[in-house]
Amino acid sequence: MTPAISLLGTTALLFEAPGHCELASQQRIWALARVAERWPEVREAVPGMNNLMLVFAAPPRDLAGFEARLRAAWDGAEPLPLEGRVVELPVTYGGETGPHLQDVLDHTGLCLDELVERHTAPLYPVFALGSHPGYCYLGGMDARLATPRRAVPVLRIPGGAVSIGGAQTGVSASDGPSGWNTIGHTSIRFFDPGRSPPALLAPGDSIRFRVQAVTR
Amino acid sequence: MEVLSTPGLATVQDFGRFGSLRFGVGTAGAMDHLALAAGNLLLGNEDGAAAIEVPLFPFKARFDADNSFALTGGGCGARLGGRALLPWSVHAARAGEELLLSPAPGVPGSRAYLALPGGVDVPEVLGSRSTQLRGVFGGQCGRALQAGDKLAARGASPGLAGYGLEPPGVALPLLADGTPGVRVIPAAEYERFTEASRAAFWAGEWKITAQSDRYGYRLAGAALAFEAPVEMLSHGIVPGVIQVPPNGQPIIQMRDAQPSGGYPKFGTVIEADLWRLAQAPAGSRIRFVETDWNRALAAAEALRGWLEEVGRLCDLIRCSALGRRP
Numbered sequence: 001m002t003p004a005i006s007l008l009g010t011t012a013l014l015f016e017a018p019g020h021c022e023l024a025s026q027q028r029i030w031a032l033a034r035v036a037e038r039w040p041e042v043r044e045a046v047p048g049m050n051n052l053m054l055v056f057a058a059p060p061r062d063l064a065g066f067e068a069r070l071r072a073a074w075d076g077a078e079p080l081p082l083e084g085r086v087v088e089l090p091v092t093y094g095g096e097t098g099p100h101l102q103d104v105l106d107h108t109g110l111c112l113d114e115l116v117e118r119h120t121a122p123l124y125p126v127f128a129l130g131s132h133p134g135y136c137y138l139g140g141m142d143a144r145l146a147t148p149r150r151a152v153p154v155l156r157i158p159g160g161a162v163s164i165g166g167a168q169t170g171v172s173a174s175d176g177p178s179g180w181n182t183i184g185h186t187s188i189r190f191f192d193p194g195r196s197p198p199a200l201l202a203p204g205d206s207i208r209f210r211v212q213a214v215t216r
Numbered sequence: 217m218e219v220l221s222t223p224g225l226a227t228v229q230d231f232g233r234f235g236s237l238r239f240g241v242g243t244a245g246a247m248d249h250l251a252l253a254a255g256n257l258l259l260g261n262e263d264g265a266a267a268i269e270v271p272l273f274p275f276k277a278r279f280d281a282d283n284s285f286a287l288t289g290g291g292c293g294a295r296l297g298g299r300a301l302l303p304w305s306v307h308a309a310r311a312g313e314e315l316l317l318s319p320a321p322g323v324p325g326s327r328a329y330l331a332l333p334g335g336v337d338v339p340e341v342l343g344s345r346s347t348q349l350r351g352v353f354g355g356q357c358g359r360a361l362q363a364g365d366k367l368a369a370r371g372a373s374p375g376l377a378g379y380g381l382e383p384p385g386v387a388l389p390l391l392a393d394g395t396p397g398v399r400v401i402p403a404a405e406y407e408r409f410t411e412a413s414r415a416a417f418w419a420g421e422w423k424i425t426a427q428s429d430r431y432g433y434r435l436a437g438a439a440l441a442f443e444a445p446v447e448m449l450s451h452g453i454v455p456g457v458i459q460v461p462p463n464g465q466p467i468i469q470m471r472d473a474q475p476s477g478g479y480p481k482f483g484t485v486i487e488a489d490l491w492r493l494a495q496a497p498a499g500s501r502i503r504f505v506e507t508d509w510n511r512a513l514a515a516a517e518a519l520r521g522w523l524e525e526v527g528r529l530c531d532l533i534r535c536s537a538l539g540r541r542p
Contacts (some may be wrong), residue, residue, distance in 0.1 A: 006403055006404035007484065008452075009401050009486045010401070010486055010488075011487050012452065014404060014451055043234055043235070044234065044237050046238050046452045046476075049449035049450045053237075053454075055454070059509075059513060063509050128238075129240040130450060130452065130475050130476030131240055131474050131475070131476050131477075132240050132242070133348070134240055137476075148462075149462075152463055166447050166448070167447075167449075179478070179479070191351065193348075198236070
C-alpha cells in the first residue's frame with residue numbers, strides 16, 4: 001500500500017500514511033514532520049492521525065517533484081520514539097455533562113459499566129494536537145467504543161467535555177462546536193498562550209482517565 | 217479611537233497566526249486578505265499590519281485625535297462627521313469626529329475594513345495580532361470589540377488623504393453563468409461522492425445560509441451523497457476546505473476554521489478566491505468553478521499583480537504629494 005497525497009487548494013498538502021492508525025505508524029509521521037518542516041517550501045508540518053499536513057510557505061511550482069521528495073522521505077522515515085509524561089484526568093461520566101452517553105451505549109450495545117471500564121482502561125498516547133488550542137488527538141481507544149460522529153455538529157460543547165468521535169476519544173480544551181459524542185466531563189487547563197510552549201501536552205505524552213463519578 | 221456602538225463580531229485582524237497549528241491554534245486572520253492588504257497599502261503601512269474587520273452594521277467610532285484612516289471592503293455606507301465617504305479610500309478625521317458605518321443594501325460586499333496608520337496597536341500573541349475567538353486571545357483581549365474599547369494606531373498619520381482605488385470586485389470580477397463564482401480544487405474524498413452529486417456540485421447554485429460566520433459558511437443546495445459511508449481520521453485542514461457532513465450540505469471552512477477536522481472533503485476554494493467568499497453576504501448565491509494547481513497559482517499571481525500595482529500607485533501619490541521622489 002502506498003501513501004495518499006492530496007491537495008488542500010494551494011495552501012497545503014495532505015499526506016495520508018497507508019494502513020491503520022497505530023503508534024508505530026504515528027511515530028513515522030512525527031519523523032516525517034521533522035524532515036519536511038525544514039524544506040524551504042514548507043511553512044509548518046502539522047501531524048494529524050496517521051497523516052501529515054504540510055502548509056506551504058510558497059506553493060512549489062514543481063508539484064510532482066515535491067510529492068516525489070515527500071514519498072522518498074516517508075520511505076526513509078524510521079519511527080521516532082517520543083516518550084513524555086503521563087497526565088491523569090478524573091472524569092464524571094454521564095448526566096448533564098454527558099448528553100450523548102446514551103447514543104454511544106445504543107450504538108456500541110455496551111452497558112454503562114462496560115463503557116466506563118473500557119474507557120478508563122488504556123493509557124492514551126497523544127498522537128497529535130489539533131481542532132482547537134491545546135486539544136489532543138489520542139490513540140489507543142478500545143475499538144468496541146467506536147461511534148460515528150454526529151450527523152449534525154453540535155454548536156457548543158463546553159471545555160472539559162470528554163467525547164468519542166469515530167475510533168477516537170478526546171477532551172475539549174475550550175468551549176466550541178463539535179461533531180463528537182460527549183460522554184462525560186473533566187477539568188484541566190490544556191492551553192495558555194503566554195506559556196512556551198503554549199500547549200500543556202505534546203505528541204509522545206499520555207493521558208489516563210480515572211472515574212470520578214458515574215451519573216446514571 | 218473609541219468604539220461607540222457595534223452590533224457585535226467586529227474584530228482586530230491581520231493576515232493571521234502562522235506556526236502554531238501544531239498546538240491546535242487555527243490561523244484566524246482577516247476574512248478578506250485583499251481588502252486588508254489594500255487598506256495597508258493605501259496608508260503605506262507594513263504588509264501585515266492589523267486592521268478592524270466590521271461584518272455587522274451600524275458600527276460607530278470616534279477619533280480622539282486628528283488622524284487618517286483607510287476604509288476598504290464593502291457592505292456598508294460610511295459617514296465621517298456627517299459627510300459621506302468614498303469606499304476604498306484614505307480619509308482624514310479630526311479629533312472628536314464620529315465615523316458611522318451603516319447598512320447599505322445595494323453596496324456590494326459584506327465586510328468593511330478600517331485600517332489605521334501603522335496598524336491597530338494590540339499586543340502580538342504567538343506572532344500575530346489577530347483575534348483568536350475560540351482560544352480567547354489576540355486582538356482586543358481575545359474577543360470582539362465592544363462599545364467603550366479604545367484602539368490606538370501604531371504609527372503616525374501620513375498627513376495625506378483623499379485618494380482611493382478601484383475595488384477589486386470591479387478590477388478582478390469572476391462570474392459563472394451570471395452568479396459570483398469561486399474556484400475549487402477537488403480534494404481527497406472527491407471521487408467518493410456519487411457521480412450525480414459531483415455533477416450537481418459544479419452545476420448548481422449554492423445559497424450561503426444565515427448560519428455562516430468567520431468559522432465557516434454553511435451552504436444550502438442539492439444534498440451531496442457518498443457512494444458509501446465515509447468515516448475518517450482527523451487531519452489538518454485549511455480555510456477554504458469544503459467539508460460535507462453526513463447531511464450532505466457542504467460547509468466551507470473560513471478563517472476561524474479549526475486547524476483539523478474529520479469530515480470528508482469535496483474540494484478546497486483556492487486561497488486566491490477566499491476574499492470573494494468573504495464579501496459574499498449571507499442569503500446570496502454562489503457557484504463553484506473547477507480549477508487545478510497551475511491555474512490556481514496563476515490566480516494567486518493575478519492578485520499579487522493587482523496588489524503590486526496598487527502599492528506602486530499609492531507610493532506615487534504619497535511621494536508626489538509630499539514632494540519626494542518615489
